[in-house]
Amino acid sequence: MIREFVDRETERALLEEEWRKDGGRLIILYGRRRIGKTRLVTEFIRGKAGILHFAEDTAAQIQIRRLQEAVAQFFADPLLATLEITTWDQLLTYLSQKPLPERRYLVIDEFTYLIKNDPTALSALQKAWDTALAGSNWCILLSGSMLGLMTDSALSYTSPLYGRRTRDMLLGPLQLVDARRFLPSFSFQDVLKAHLTIGGIPEYLLKAGDYPDYATFVEREFFSKYSYFYREPYFLLSQEFRELKTYQAILNAVAVGNTAPGAIAQFCGMDPRHLYPYLGAMTRLGIIEKELPLLGSRRQGLYRIKDCVFDFWYNFVFSHRQAIETENHSVDTVDMNPYFGKRFEIFVRNEFARKIFWGYTTGRWWYRGEEIDLVAVREIDNGIVFGECKWGSLTEREARGVLVRLVRKAEHVRHEHYPNERFCLVAGGVEGKGRLRDEGFLVYDLADIEAAYTAG
Template identity: 90%
Template sequence: MIREFIDRETERALLEEEWRKDGGRLIILYGRRRIGKTRLVTEFIRGKEGILHFAEDTAPQIQIRRLQEEVARFFSDPLLATLEITTWDQLFTYLARIPLAERRYLVIDEFTYLIKNDPAVLSALQKAWDTALAGSNWCILLSGSMLGLMADSALSYTSPLYGRRTRDMLLGPLQFCDARTFLPSFSFRDALKAHLTLGGIPEYLLKAGDHPDYATFVEREFFNKYGYFYREPYFLLSQEFRELKTYQAILNAIAVGNTAPGTIAQFCGMDARHLYPYLEAMTRLGIIEKELPLFGSRRQGLYRIKDCIFDFWYNFVFSHRQAIETENHSVDAVDMNPYFGKQFEVFVRSEFARKVLPGYTTGRWWYRGEEIDLVAVRESDASIVFGECKWGSLTEREARGVLTRLSQKAEHVRHDTYTSERFCLVAGDIKGKDRLREEGFLVYGLADIEAACTVG
């Protein structure tokens, strides 16, 4: 059954814009696996005419032959089907020489498989583009999941395609308000937990949606040696890197709380000087990211795992594989609240705060052991908001204590240019919320998050 296509209005509009423009179009679409590139492409070409080719990780001659057959079938050219074509140059030259009266598409899904097995495909496409395709009615879309290979071979200034592409698009994860529609049987809290675990990846959300609730989903798909996610992060890493043990050690170090380069290196038994190439490689692929305090020095940067599936897996699966293999591990025995607390902070900063604090730039702040979960600034009226995030429920007394400590910490933040100051608290549930709001505090619980998502 084909599920309803969710969100991606911006991406679809950009693709349609490219389709309507004159001349040849060369679009590069890339993003991590399972993000929904193929589904986006399928929706884009619906009702249009052209060639859709799904590349495979196989020998170049087989790849050429398969695309040749699809081209011959599209143009109803039995002669092409019988010709001995051995190079990409020959195949793209054929396409370049056929005049098109109307716009047609050539989509190559998982283009990185072609690059990986025969980099000459890039030069062949460049030659055909420069000689004829750029002025043609072809709309060429190249899609790829191996982010390192796409960045180095198709997008970098050293690529033969550099300067030729008319659009490149990095497809990111869904926001929670769209992601939760994949989980109709989940309670709102369970849907949010799934989002904090999976990170808005459509295919992952579809898998979660096959289960009645979050606990059942995690038990069957993570803490089960036959589960869908039991080896998923390992597979994703193996597609990009060779030194898997080193990358796994670094991710494990960050997952358990070692966020500074020095402590990461110490945890892994590495010289800190040798750590940075690994950190840079994973940062480039969006697996981790370097965070900087909103007010502070760049030397204070800390690392966190950006891709939720990696963070969850290295927190709860990586170190318990033996117990899972022997079926001696249960979700009931795991305290996930610290993990959800950490990810809830990220969610509030990156998604929820943008709904309730429009026009603000958000981040966090830390210095010498002090930390503020949310700092939001708006230049237009010189306003600043300091916030704390708590995954659990708070009594009114506890909430007031959190806000008092927040006010004290805010005194250490150097923000002289911001004259309007407010304080915010976001938690699972907060007693006395209305009274706190009457006193000028910005106070939100899960019910407010649900309302904001429902409104959109």
């Protein structure tokens, strides 16, 4: 199984750029749990000198004492280790007043635990930064996973650190081209299934890489009460929110197909007016997202689950917990094709189409009962691509039928600014795709997707 550090070249380059600049640097690195922040930090500080502090969810005085010990060890100052330091202001003042002839780092991993247990850490850091650290050789990196707290306390305009950070970085999931490197024993179809199930989260991919194929992985790690993912979404929600039952109900509603606010509220038995704060909170954390039609009416958006693990879990685990608890549930009894169809469409729009249609803005279109899975536009040549996505395999006759209906639906979307039209079909398999291509259609199947990602 792969253990080397994968991808993150852009992030590493940005961190190195910050390191090489003059003066103090204050970097905020944040992202969902399991995304690989600690590993990125570890790679960044390799071969450099400084202080690395792993914060824990414990009393502020314990946190201060532990960081005090690390600072005393770094400066070889036994006197500091014996002093009675009780506030962040005292400790950071000491740090800011120590001469530092060369660039050094101070990394606080899971910084949110510090401000959760003692918010004065923020104002203490602000004071130390303004008085000395901004002009020093310290490169300070604050990393956090509690996205709500990180956004509100460290990144918002009301934060004491507002206007002082020299860079902030939201670490996102890996793309398929890198994620597949974690799964060397999987077939490409299984790699894609895993990508549609757990996304590009490095720790999740490492777990999947322990298994020979997708079915075994899902059976062992989702559909068992002792599995890694059995309580994972619940744990992630509990780190951010208190009203777990309400958030769980909303996620369940969206997962099973209620995407309009009214439908979500009805499913949950809520007043629609009370729904929006919950939707906003989860949107801010990247759990769900609001989608607006491309080239359509933008007055009413729809909601879908953005995080694959949440989507899969609320589709297949949440509603089957009793059967899983009694060990009366198996992956063989679950029809996952509708789920894969939905996530495959999203993958094509957000990853594959952007890979093959260079320079295009991608989205989808819907109005009343009509929908087009993929709409991609490009300004430089006024081009537009209309596309349909099918998870399964199609005969040539079925593929032609899909394309004929697509051409007809496109009449509702046509825009005078985009006269150069093309029509696209992406499916698991397409019989006769060569003949369809000869007729001017853009046709791709799983073999073409694999070739595109094999080429990198």
